[in-house]
Amino acid sequence: MKTIDIRSDTVTLPTDEMIDAIVAGHKERRFGDDVIGEDQIVIELEQKAAQILGKEEALLVTSGTQGNLISLFAQTNRGDEIVVEERSHTFLFEGGSMASMGGLYPKPVKGVRGYIQPETLLSAISPDNPHYARTTMVCFENTHNYAGGTITRPEQVKALAKVAHENELLVHCDGARLFNAAVALDVSAKDLVVEADTVMICLSKGLSAPVGSVIAGSEEFIHEARRVRKRLGGGLRQAGIIAAPGIVAIEKMVDRLREDHANAKLLYERLSKIPDLIVEEPDTNILFVMLDNMDISALKLSEELKKRDILVYGAYGTRTRFVLHRMVSRDDTLRVADVVEDILGVS
Numbered sequence: 001m002k003t004i005d006i007r008s009d010t011v012t013l014p015t016d017e018m019i020d021a022i023v024a025g026h027k028e029r030r031f032g033d034d035v036i037g038e039d040q041i042v043i044e045l046e047q048k049a050a051q052i053l054g055k056e057e058a059l060l061v062t063s064g065t066q067g068n069l070i071s072l073f074a075q076t077n078r079g080d081e082i083v084v085e086e087r088s089h090t091f092l093f094e095g096g097s098m099a100s101m102g103g104l105y106p107k108p109v110k111g112v113r114g115y116i117q118p119e120t121l122l123s124a125i126s127p128d129n130p131h132y133a134r135t136t137m138v139c140f141e142n143t144h145n146y147a148g149g150t151i152t153r154p155e156q157v158k159a160l161a162k163v164a165h166e167n168e169l170l171v172h173c174d175g176a177r178l179f180n181a182a183v184a185l186d187v188s189a190k191d192l193v194v195e196a197d198t199v200m201i202c203l204s205k206g207l208s209a210p211v212g213s214v215i216a217g218s219e220e221f222i223h224e225a226r227r228v229r230k231r232l233g234g235g236l237r238q239a240g241i242i243a244a245p246g247i248v249a250i251e252k253m254v255d256r257l258r259e260d261h262a263n264a265k266l267l268y269e270r271l272s273k274i275p276d277l278i279v280e281e282p283d284t285n286i287l288f289v290m291l292d293n294m295d296i297s298a299l300k301l302s303e304e305l306k307k308r309d310i311l312v313y314g315a316y317g318t319r320t321r322f323v324l325h326r327m328v329s330r331d332d333t334l335r336v337a338d339v340v341e342d343i344l345g346v347s
């Protein structure tokens, strides 16, 4: 039986078109040394990404984590305070790197469905007084993974950025799944980051590219980001091998994210009928279920699912996350629903 892997959209494998694009790049002799700016495919990806994101320039980086770090390090100084949402990826899941590697002090605040409300930001900005670290940036995540793939709408970004900019803070968007938000709202990715100074997008999540992320912002920012990327060991040579699938990702794979959202909704509709199971209605492709009122732990549920060839992460306390993506069809989704119902004793 096919294993259904709904641990994350990062498990998506590259499409045939992506592999063909790598081969075409080789045949057309377009690869070059990107550290010295000679890989034609990387240049094409960066130009296309900058245009899609409405920024002056863009830069290919190895991963989302590296993209976030570079965005922070290129624009802040050691000792600065960075406002982050308390369940954000930058705060929880990047190894504490902003502190350990950049000397930055993360100030976590509580969001509403992952969104940092403007008044929350305002009250988190430290006074300009020697007792305090200097607050120089706010990071927001769109979609917000741990809050449940939740969306921050353009007007919310605008309100947040207004408070940030009025207080001389920069705004960085962790847009690992920005295109999920764009597709769900039927707006362009650009509309979601007009007010952000910098943005990071991942090519390798729902968009299915094998490797890579892109950061974008002003020409001045990218100039400095290039230096920081080199410092972090992220300068790659024939990086067109990564960029070629990345171009396919941003040009061809965005619209189909709707299918993942529809499957997440389908799963929600089935699972929300299970008595005592708390299920959050998904905005996009990520669905969390809470087992607080049930006689089974998240770990146990993950073990039972694994016995039936369904993979989920079991380490979210009483919460279990299901992530829908290209490699999980509607039929697979229905099978997940059947199996969860079976394990929880309701079918």
Ligand SMILES: Cc1ncc(COP(=O)(O)O)c(C=O)c1O
Residues within 6 Å of the ligand: 010, 062, 063, 064, 065, 066, 089, 090, 141, 143, 144, 145, 174, 176, 177, 202, 213
């Ligand atoms: C919201 C968010 N930001 C950043 C990242 C980091 O991306 P990467 O795994 O490529 O470092 C992830 C990865 O899952 C993520 O979900």
